Amino acid sequence: MGNEPQNFIPQLTDQEGPQPGPSWERRGWLDTLADSASDLTSAMDPTEMRLAVAKSAKDAGKPADPKAVEKAAALSIAAMQLVRLYRVRGHMAADLDPLGLSDREGPTDLTLEWHGLAGKENEDVYVGGVLGMEWTTVGQLHQRLREVYCGKVGLEYMHIADTEERRFLQDKFESPGETIQFTPQGKKAILAAVLRGEQYEEFLAKKYVGTKRFGLDGGESMIPALEAVIKHGGSSGVREIIYGMAHRGRLNVLANVMAKPYRVIFHEFSGGSANPEDVGGSGDVKYHLGTSTDRSFDEISVHMSLVPNP
Incomplete structure (x- = not known):
């Protein structure tokens, strides 16, 4: 490096023309500050700063109330x-x-x-x-x-x-536009599926009093919802669906979604043995059993399996 660091500042002052660095962009800026009211001093004056802000706000428009x-x-x-x-x-x-039977707020x-x-x-x-x-x-x-x-x-x-x-x-x-518009026929199909699920639960409750069954009460809409999944899936290219679910509502799904014959389910409730060809798994309660079946919607067949639990 030699003496280069010591000679750096003198070399800058000896250079002609525009000097590198912002301090030399305005030649004689120190003299200007001395001759005027000192821009630097004014910039640090709180009074001057408030006036500048007020002028800027006035130029920008009326400030919000x-x-x-x-x-x-x-x-x-x-x-x-x-x-x-x-x-x-x-x-x-x-x-x-829908019938307006209750008057609640x-x-x-x-x-x-x-x-x-x-x-x-x-x-x-x-x-x-x-x-x-x-x-x-x-x-x-x-x-x-x-x-x-x-x-x-x-x-x-x-x-x-x-x-x-x-x-x-x-x-x-x-989201606007996300509402599904059902046709009158579609609404009737949904209602029929809900009623099937509800009537099935009522029958089991009266016929087999005290039998453990984990009913679908309160969740009957799951029946038309699963049927909608099958129908939409089939139209989208799905050909096989495997269900895994807990106890609640399994008997209703077996009967009304998997189309397991009622006579077979009632036979099991009466103490009869399950047919190995129709039923998967084993257990001392009916909702542990599984099954497989084929269902068709709009002439499209989908194979479904409800796996045993446990």
Whole structure:
């Protein structure tokens, strides 16, 4: 290196033309500061700084009213609390009584009054993408929540620990255009499947009192749901489905989904032995048994197996 470090600064001052480095971009900048009111001193003066900020704000436009910002934030918070409660408790206000036999009111915390939003139906509110909306009015938000969570189908899902599963259900329910439109024939088919499952459980409860069976009571919609899986899977190229399930509802699935003959099931309830050709597995209770069968939907055959449990 030699004397290069000691000669570096003198060499810079001797160079002609534009000098490297920002300090030499403005020649004579020190003299300018001395002759004027000192830009550097002014920049460090709090008074001058406030004036500069005020001028910048004036150039940018009228600043937002702090009270208006606070009011808009409070409105958004109240709206999101309303959304949260509908997600948690909206199913309790679902319209599940088509005959109108009961006269019950929904939870009071699902009302606009509870959240201090009554009379603000026409006010704009920011909801950040909830229900597919960025901005909406309080009234439109409330109406949409009622349509999603308080219609003919109730959804209780916020207790699900798995975030991905919970968000999947939420997106399917809340996203516009995700609603499935059933034909009258399709609705009748769903009703028939639900009734088959319910009547089967009622018959077993009366005919075989005290027999362990782990009924499907309360989950009858699983029967048409599984049939929909079979039908949709078959149309998508699925040719074999293997079910593994716990005790609850197995007897109903055996009879109404796997099409195991009722006479065989009732024979087993009466103490008869299971036919090895029709039944898989063994056990002292009927819901441990499994079976295999073929079912056809729209002329497409799908082979299904319900594995024994345990």
